[in-house]
Amino acid sequence: MSTPIVVLFGYESSTFTIKVRHVLRLKQIPYTFITVPSMMPRPPLKDNFHLTYRKIPVLAIGSELYCDTSLICEALEHFFPKSEGYNSLYPSAADGRNYRPIIRGFASYWTDRPLFRVTTGLMPASIWRSSFGTDRAQLIGHKLDPDKLEKKLPENLLRLDMQLSMLEPLFAETEGPWIFSTSSPSMADISVYYQLLWGSEISAGRLVSNLTAGGASDTELEGTRPVFNAQRYPGVWAWYRRVQTFFDELPPVEDKNTSFEKVVEQMKKAPKLGKKSLLLPTPKSTHSELDSKTGLKEGSLVSVAPDDTGRDDPTVGTLVAISPEEIVIKPQPLETPATVETRIHFPRLGFVVRPVNQSNL
Numbered sequence: 001m002s003t004p005i006v007v008l009f010g011y012e013s014s015t016f017t018i019k020v021r022h023v024l025r026l027k028q029i030p031y032t033f034i035t036v037p038s039m040m041p042r043p044p045l046k047d048n049f050h051l052t053y054r055k056i057p058v059l060a061i062g063s064e065l066y067c068d069t070s071l072i073c074e075a076l077e078h079f080f081p082k083s084e085g086y087n088s089l090y091p092s093a094a095d096g097r098n099y100r101p102i103i104r105g106f107a108s109y110w111t112d113r114p115l116f117r118v119t120t121g122l123m124p125a126s127i128w129r130s131s132f133g134t135d136r137a138q139l140i141g142h143k144l145d146p147d148k149l150e151k152k153l154p155e156n157l158l159r160l161d162m163q164l165s166m167l168e169p170l171f172a173e174t175e176g177p178w179i180f181s182t183s184s185p186s187m188a189d190i191s192v193y194y195q196l197l198w199g200s201e202i203s204a205g206r207l208v209s210n211l212t213a214g215g216a217s218d219t220e221l222e223g224t225r226p227v228f229n230a231q232r233y234p235g236v237w238a239w240y241r242r243v244q245t246f247f248d249e250l251p252p253v254e255d256k257n258t259s260f261e262k263v264v265e266q267m268k269k270a271p272k273l274g275k276k277s278l279l280l281p282t283p284k285s286t287h288s289e290l291d292s293k294t295g296l297k298e299g300s301l302v303s304v305a306p307d308d309t310g311r312d313d314p315t316v317g318t319l320v321a322i323s324p325e326e327i328v329i330k331p332q333p334l335e336t337p338a339t340v341e342t343r344i345h346f347p348r349l350g351f352v353v354r355p356v357n358q359s360n361l
Helices: 015-027 043-049 069-079 100-120 131-140 146-151 153-173 187-203 234-248 260-269 288-293
Strands: 006-010 031-035 058-061 064-067 301-306 315-322 326-331 343-347 351-355
Touching: 006 015, 015 069, 015 100, 015 187, 015 234, 031 260, 058 069, 064 069, 069 100, 069 343, 100 153, 100 187, 146 153, 153 234, 187 234, 301 326, 315 343, 343 351
Parallel strands: 006 031, 064 343
Antiparallel strands: 006 058, 058 064, 301 315, 301 351, 315 326, 326 343
16 A cells, blocks of 8 residues: 655744654654645635644645644554654653653643743744734734733743753653653654754744744844753753754655645545544544533534634534544535545544534534
């Protein structure tokens, strides 16, 4: 069976796009990168796939669309396994154990949330004064005050200092060069690294122009240097440089030359996943009785929305499949037919799924 096309939809300055790019490179999965706008609307995704989900990145494996990096990473690990020659996101540790569940929680409950809130607090105020600030205020659900956010930069640097202080003993006492003493970098290493990489870049005034679509200019600022340096946290700093070198030495796997039109044609031709392979494996199947009590039945119309930001922009579609960890929907038709018939996969972690009363549509 031929390998399906893998497409990453994102933009250069997207924190979580950086995360998935590192995952794809670590696993050595060839993929096509398609740039989408950093702000809404995103016609390529909406018009071609009827995807109205606000957050980026989105990953296509064939014609299946995966949203949220927690699920994207698990899909890549499943469909491109070590048994077929791909590197694993979850190599065994020095004690022989596999810490996959803990690493998943480490990423989802710490680096993707509390640590991410710290690094976003380091963004220069020029970003919030641009149209990007207006767009993100709509995403968050309240107005943003650029002057107030600018005054909080020293406080947020102290919060980063706290996070680094918590990390430092881990690297001073580890049995190996990687988090959890794995034989090679794991998802845990990527999870901390991408946040520190993005936080260092954006706080120093780089990536600003890309993030704001030219609404603000790149500058040279002090950034994270007062707290993130070799003198203050030598263990974290040395580990960070090791990870950087590791990825620099990996062969590139990204294709930026394939046109969006060609990508769409390849997605159209991709074989559909069968019912048994549509959901990622879980220890147990869905709890049908409880799902039924909450109105989640296959064939029903549901809305899926993040439980943090973007709650006012749910994705609506027909429930196709469900597991304890994943929801798959067929997106609701929009004004014009979709170019590619897709199914959209969301994690249940971090999302709220509700039945939709069609009379309210």
